[in-house]
Structures are given as C-alpha cells and as structure tokens.
Amino acid sequence: MEKYRLFDHTADIGMEIFGRTKHELFSNAAWALENVLLTRGEQCTNSGRRKTITVEGADVADLLINFLRELLYLFNGLGLVMKNCTVAECRTRRLVVQLVVEPFNDREHVIKTELKAVTYHGLNVEKIKTGWKARVIFDV
Amino acid sequence: MSDIKLERIDHNRLLIPQSGAMNVPGIIYANEKLRELLKDDESAKQVVNVACLPGIVNYSLAMPDVHWGYGFPIGGVAAFDLEAGIVSPGGVGYDINCGCRLIGTNLSGDDIREKIDDLTKALYHYIPSGVGSTGAVKLSGKDQKRVLEEGALWAVKNGFGRAEDLEATEDGGKLPGADPEKVSARALERGKQQLGTLGSGNHFLEIEIVREIFHETAARSFGLRKGQIVIMIHSGSRGLGYQICDDYLALMVKHARETGIELPDRQLACAYLNSPRGHNYLAAMACGANYAWANRQLLMHRTREVFEKTLHLSPRELGMHLIYDVCHNIAKIESFAVGGKIRKLCVHRKGATRAFPAGHELVPPRYRDVGQPVLIPGDMGTGSYVLVGQAKAMEETFGSACHGAGRLMSRTQATKACRGRSIARELYDQGVIVMAGSKGTLGEEMPEAYKNLHAVVQVMHEAGIAGKVARLAALACIKG
Numbered sequence: 001m002e003k004y005r006l007f008d009h010t011a012d013i014g015m016e017i018f019g020r021t022k023h024e025l026f027s028n029a030a031w032a033l034e035n036v037l038l039t040r041g042e043q044c045t046n047s048g049r050r051k052t053i054t055v056e057g058a059d060v061a062d063l064l065i066n067f068l069r070e071l072l073y074l075f076n077g078l079g080l081v082m083k084n085c086t087v088a089e090c091r092t093r094r095l096v097v098q099l100v101v102e103p104f105n106d107r108e109h110v111i112k113t114e115l116k117a118v119t120y121h122g123l124n125v126e127k128i129k130t131g132w133k134a135r136v137i138f139d140v
Numbered sequence: 141m142s143d144i145k146l147e148r149i150d151h152n153r154l155l156i157p158q159s160g161a162m163n164v165p166g167i168i169y170a171n172e173k174l175r176e177l178l179k180d181d182e183s184a185k186q187v188v189n190v191a192c193l194p195g196i197v198n199y200s201l202a203m204p205d206v207h208w209g210y211g212f213p214i215g216g217v218a219a220f221d222l223e224a225g226i227v228s229p230g231g232v233g234y235d236i237n238c239g240c241r242l243i244g245t246n247l248s249g250d251d252i253r254e255k256i257d258d259l260t261k262a263l264y265h266y267i268p269s270g271v272g273s274t275g276a277v278k279l280s281g282k283d284q285k286r287v288l289e290e291g292a293l294w295a296v297k298n299g300f301g302r303a304e305d306l307e308a309t310e311d312g313g314k315l316p317g318a319d320p321e322k323v324s325a326r327a328l329e330r331g332k333q334q335l336g337t338l339g340s341g342n343h344f345l346e347i348e349i350v351r352e353i354f355h356e357t358a359a360r361s362f363g364l365r366k367g368q369i370v371i372m373i374h375s376g377s378r379g380l381g382y383q384i385c386d387d388y389l390a391l392m393v394k395h396a397r398e399t400g401i402e403l404p405d406r407q408l409a410c411a412y413l414n415s416p417r418g419h420n421y422l423a424a425m426a427c428g429a430n431y432a433w434a435n436r437q438l439l440m441h442r443t444r445e446v447f448e449k450t451l452h453l454s455p456r457e458l459g460m461h462l463i464y465d466v467c468h469n470i471a472k473i474e475s476f477a478v479g480g481k482i483r484k485l486c487v488h489r490k491g492a493t494r495a496f497p498a499g500h501e502l503v504p505p506r507y508r509d510v511g512q513p514v515l516i517p518g519d520m521g522t523g524s525y526v527l528v529g530q531a532k533a534m535e536e537t538f539g540s541a542c543h544g545a546g547r548l549m550s551r552t553q554a555t556k557a558c559r560g561r562s563i564a565r566e567l568y569d570q571g572v573i574v575m576a577g578s579k580g581t582l583g584e585e586m587p588e589a590y591k592n593l594h595a596v597v598q599v600m601h602e603a604g605i606a607g608k609v610a611r612l613a614a615l616a617c618i619k620g
Contacts, residue, residue: 008550010181010208058397069386076379077330111270112580114340114620116234116382120393120406121210137210139234139382140341140551 001130004032013113013138014122020131022060023087026067026095029134030085033071036138038081039110048083048100055095061125063095064134068118076115079104115140144184146175152603156184156200161404162191168202169542169599177548177591181208183215189404190218194412195225197478197485201537203492204599205546205591209233211407214491214547217540219476220413222484227418228410229392229425231488232471234385236428238343238376239467240515241309241436242526243443244362246459247369247451249349249615255451256347260573260616262446263345267439268337269620270577275336277438284332288320291430292465295437305437307504309465310494313433315472318426323380324387327424331380331431336438338375340577340620342585345443346372348523348612355609358510358528362463364610371460372524372612373439374517376469377432384428388421413486422471429470436465463526464504464513468493468543474502476538487538495529495541495606503529514606516597518545520567520574521587523613525597527606541606542597545590554589555580567617576619585619 007014017032019025053070057063074080080101089096116139125134146154146168154175156166166187170178178184183206190212191200197219206215211230220226252259268275279287287294292313295301306312320328338345350368353359364370377384392409395401395417403409411417444460451458471488478485496503498511507513514527522545533539549557563582564574576582600606 006552008552010547010550011214012210013551058394062393066390069390073326073383077326077383111578117386119210119230120389120409121230123406139210 003028009137012119012140013115015136015138017134017136018131022090022132025132025134026064026087026090026097027085029064029068030071030082030097033068034082036113037075037115038112040108048102051099051101053097053099056093058093060092061123063093064125064136065118065120065123067095067097068136072115072118074101075104081109113140144188146178146184152599156187158191162188163193163196164191164199166191166200166202168206169204169603171595171599173595174204174591174599183208183213186211186213187216189408190216190231192404193218193220193226193228193408193410195221195223197221197225201540203540203542204596205491205542205544207546207548209490211405212488212490215542216490217488217492217537219485219487219538222413222473222486225413225486226410227413227421227471227486228408228488229385229388229421230407230409231490232385232425233469233490234382235376235469236381236384236425237432237467238469239432239436239465240517241373241440241465242463242513242515243371243373243440244364244459244461244463245369245371246457248367249369252369252451256573256616259347259446259450260575260618262450263443264575264618266446267345267442267618269618270340273337273339273620274333275438277335279332279335284328285320287335287434288323288427288430289318290314291433292437295434295441300441301437305440305462307506308462309433310467313437313465315426315429317423318430319423320427322420322424323384323427327380327383327387330383331378334378334380335431335435336442337378337435338439338620339378340581343375344617344619345439346614347616348372348614350610351523351613352611353609354611355528355607358609361507361510362513362526362609363461364463364526370463370612371443372515372517373436373443375436375439377428378435380431381428384424388424392417425471429467432467433465464515466493466515474539476534485538487540489540491543492540493543494539495527495533496539497529497531497534514541516542516544516593518593519587519590520572520585520614520617521570522593523611525593525608526610526612527597527600528609530604530607532604533606537605541600545593545596547589548591549589551584554586555583557588558583558586572614573616574619581619
C-alpha cells in the first residue's frame with residue numbers, strides 16, 4: 001500500500017497520507033513529513049534517545065495536525081531528527097507516540113525543504129475502503 | 141478549478157457578486173490575460189471565503205499577483221471593523237512582516253562590473269542563508285525582548301545602521317503595541333539564533349541595476365537614476381514569526397470550535413478584534429513584525445560591510461542609503477474613508493504591499509510630495525519594480541497594491557519543468573549570477589514558475605493604484 005504522495009499546490013506542498021489503520025496513518029504521516037524535510041546520508045548511526053509525544057485534539061484531523069505540528073517543532077525548534085516512530089496509543093482525542101530522535105547533523109542529514117508550518121487549509125481525514133486517508137497542506 | 145462566477149467591472153477589475161454566506165462582494169484586480177490564470181487554482185474561492193468573515197468592510201480584495209494560498213489567498217487584502225470584525229493569524233501568514241527593503245548606492249554598473257563575482261561570493265558567505273541558518277547575533281533573553289518591542293530601532297541603537305534608515309522604514313520599523321509576554325517560549329527560543337539571517341525558499345538578496353525610469357519626479361525623490369546599482373532584500377521574521385502564527389492559529393481553531401463559529405476553512409480561524417484573544421494576537425504579531433524589521437536592518441548592515449570591504453570604498457563613497465522598507469504580510473490598524481466617514485479598520489495584507497499616496501501622514505516626510513515607494517520584487521530573471529502609491533489606492537484597496545509576480549507553477553511542477561536544465565547556467569547566460577544553498581531551491585524558484593511581472597504591475601499602474609517609477613534588472617542573486 002502506498003504510504004503517501006505529494007499533490008500540487010501553487011505556493012505550498014500538499015500531501016496525501018494513507019494507512020490500513022489509524023495507527024499506521026499517523027506513523028506514515030510522521031515518515032512522510034521527515035522525507036519531505038530531509039534525506040539521510042549513508043553514515044547513519046544507531047545512536048538516539050527516546051522521546052514521547054502526547055497530543056490532544058477534537059477529532060482525528062485535529063489530532064493529526066497537532067501531531068505534525070509537534071514533529072515539525074522537534075525539527076525546526078529543537079533540531080531533532082526522528083529515527084523511529086511507534087504509535088503507542090491512538091484514541092479519538094488523544095495520541096501517544098514514542099519516538100527515537102537524534103540531533104540534526106549535516107554530515108548525516110541533508111535538508112531538502114524548509115517547511116514553515118502545517119496548515120489547516122483543506123485539511124481532511126477520512127475512512128476509505130482500504131483504511132484511512134488524510135490530506136494536509138504545508139506552508140513552504 | 142474554481143467555479144466562481146466572475147463579472148468584468150472594467151479593464152483591470154473583476155467582480156465576484158455577493159451571494160450565499162458572503163458579507164461583501166469580492167474584487168480581483170486582473171486583466172483578461174491574468175484572468176485566464178485564475179481558472180487553474182482556488183484563489184477566487186478563497187476571496188469568497190474571506191468575504192464570509194464577520195465585520196469585513198466594502199470588499200474582499202485580491203491583487204493581480206493573487207494565487208492559491210491557505211485560508212486567505214496570497215495577494216489578498218481585507219479590512220475589518222474594530223467592533224464587529226475579526227483578526228485572523230492566517231490572514232497575516234506564517235512569515236509575519238515578510239517584506240522587502242531597497243538600498244540605493246552611488247555606484248553605477250561600470251563601477252562593479254569587474255567585482256560582481258567577488259561581491260556575490262562575499263555576500264553569500266557573509267550573510268547567513270538557507271534552512272535553519274543562524275545569525276552572528278546571539279540574543280540574550282533581555283535583548284530579544286527589546287528587539288520584539290523596538291524592532292529596527294534596537295538594531296540602530298546597537299550599531300547596526302543609522303537613524304536615517306528608520307525614517308525610510310514603514311512605521312519607522314517599529315509597530316506599536318508589541319508585548320513579548322504574549323509570545324510563547326517556543327517562539328522566543330526559535331528567534332534567539334536567527335536574527336540577521338535571510339532564510340530559504342523565495343527569500344533573497346539581489347544586486348540590481350536601474351534599467352528604466354518611468355516617473356522622473358518620483359524617481360528623483362526616491363534617489364533612483366538610470367544605470368544605478370541598488371540592492372533588494374526579501375526576508376521576514378524567520379522561525380519566531382512562523383511559531384507565533386502557528387501558536388495563535390491553533391488557539392483560535394480551538395476557540396472557534398468551542399464557540400460554534402462556522403468557518404468555511406479552518407485556516408481562517410480568527411478572533412474578534414475587541415476580544416482578549418484578538419488583542420493578544422495583535423500584541424504577539426507586532427513582536428513578530430518588529431523582529432522582521434530588526435532582521436532586515438541587520439541584513440542591510442551586513443550588506444554595507446560587504447560592499448565596503450570588497451570594493452575598498454568608504455561609506456561616504458558608496459552612499460548606501462535605505463530607499464524604503466515595506467512589509468507585505470501584516471494586519472494594521474489604519475484609517476480610511478468609508479461611506480463618507482473616516483473609520484479605523486484592521487487591514488489584513490497577506491502578500492500585499494501598502495501603497496499610500498502623496499500627502500498621507502504615514503508617508504515619510506522626504507517622500508510625502510510624491511507618495512510612498514512600493515517595492516515589487518520579481519523572479520530571478522525578470523528583476524523588480526519600484527512603484528509609487530496613488531490616491532485611488534485609498535478609495536479602492538485600503539491603500540494596498542500587489543507584492544510580487546505571484547506564483548504560477550507549484551514547486552513540484554517547477555522542479556519537473558527544470559529537470560535536465562541548469563537554471564544557474566541559464567540565468568548566467570542572461571547576465572545574472574546566482575548562488576543558492578540548494579539546487580532544489582533554484583529549480584522551484586525558476587523564472588517560469590511565476591506570473592509575468594510586467595503584466596501584474598501594469599494592472600496596478602493602469603488601475604491608478606500604484607504608478608510605475610522604475611524597473612530594476614537583477615545582476616546577482618543569493619538565495620538560501
């Protein structure tokens with residue numbers, strides 16, 4: 001199953017994310033964000049530390065936005081790159097995700113795109129035949 | 141594709157009649173050629189969405205560089221009543237007070253012809269640019285608070301410029317009402333290390349030459365002459381501004397849900413201007429705006445240093461003076477005549493430039509006889525324009541004009557279109573040296589990715605909103 005794809009938006013970057021379950025949707029969203037932000041060099045190390053993110057939201061779309069906002073802050077604000085992502089708890093209004101993160105290092109990571117923010121514009125999360133589908137636009 | 145009905149008012153304007161939940165009609169500045177481009181995106185729909193917001197006055201407006209944004213269209217202008225109206229962080233944008241500054245010099249093209257490579261390299265190395273770049277100025281908590289309160293004044297007080305620079309900056313480089321207490325710890329943290337950095341994406345620093353003068357009197361007043369070297373800087377409030385917008389947008393989305401406010405798009409989340417949430421946002425936004433002015437002031441200071449060192453000329457010989465600094469992502473409380481009465485309104489300019497005419501008290505005294513300089517940067521190949529604000533802008537657009545060419549292609553389309561091409565080489569062959577942090581940025585920002593700047597500017601000129609003063613051509617460009 002396709003994990004995510006980018007769609008055209010005049011000024012920004014649009015992303016459609018898929019998952020067989022809600023757990024998978026959130027996990028795929030995290031990797032999709034990371035793939036847009038940067039590429040990894042070959043010298044990938046195993047170092048890293050654990051970090052737990054807990055977000056709340058009014059509905060699944062709100063949860064997704066708040067989760068992506070946290071991940072983006074992790075990178076833009078704290079300079080941390082995600083190495084692993086496990087969705088530990090996924091309820092209607094609460095999401096707990098365990099991450100392994102490492103500090104950004106320009107020998108190992110190459111920045112691809114500066115994402116300013118995750119927007120609410122055209123935000124949509126829906127159940128489809130094969131599971132879940134989300135649509136998010138990032139401000140570049 | 142948008143299915144919004146557009147009626148032509150005149151050669152340069154289209155009307156979206158009021159219907160459904162719209163509180164006012166919409167007006168888009170576009171000639172027939174630019175109208176064609178509207179068919180391929182959602183910007184007309186976004187003009188309609190903005191028209192549905194409470195307390196909007198007269199019209200939901202779009203300038204000729206309008207394109208699909210998030211929430212508000214980019215190139216959107218909307219004014220709101222202070223009592224019945226709202227303020228929307230999405231209507232200002234993430235890059236609060238993203239804007240341009242134009243620096244004049246005593247130099248002519250011949251003076252730098254042999255040195256342009258050295259100048260470009262020195263600017264690229266000395267001015268931090270690119271994603272996550274950090275500046276040479278590391279702010280203490282105390283200093284950062286002063287930056288947020290004082291804007292460009294802080295920079296000048298600390299040796300990064302001259303008092304006369306402030307006179308040529310919109311609002312003197314300091315928006316009143318800034319309260320750092322209303323800015324989150326996250327935003328403050330992000331701002332500490334980024335002062336004096338250009339950023340990435342469409343932000344740039346360009347060495348340009350004045351190619352054509354259209355309005356002699358205004359050009360003379362602005363200190364522009366044919367063949368003169370000028371420098372255009374385009375940057376904003378960096379991570380601090382993005383974080384302020386992000387924080388307040390999330391708060392307002394939550395508020396809208398709790399109070400049952402119906403929004404056509406969550407990105408339009410807003411608060412009433414006379415509510416504590418509205419006040420808090422404006423106080424935080426002013427901090428972001430002031431940070432951006434201090435940022436551009438520092439970038440200009442660095443540019444002056446690079447020119448002095450590389451060309452071995454004194455400040456007096458170089459004569460590098462600020463022509464003007466405008467913001468194009470902002471919400472401002474300004475006064476306008478509406479229905480024969482002067483009313484204070486909150487004007488959102490999301491990708492739009494203030495364009496006040498001659499005689500307006502907010503135009504710096506040195507330009508008051510001719511009007512405010514309006515800086516319109518174009519794509520890397522086309523160059524830029526300097527316009528002057530005109531009286532009709534006060535009647536029709538809440539004193540606003542376009543802010544650039546406006547994107548035409550998405551970044552993915554542009555990347556695909558430039559596959560197998562060297563954009564840097566193509567520009568070099570046209571006489572433009574480009575240095576950029578990444579090849580990707582160059583492709584995304586290729587000239588064809590934008591609308592025709594000349595056509596966009598011509599609409600503003602013919603509509604009597606902002607008149608053409610000078611056309612500038614790029615000689616060298618540094619990008620993040």
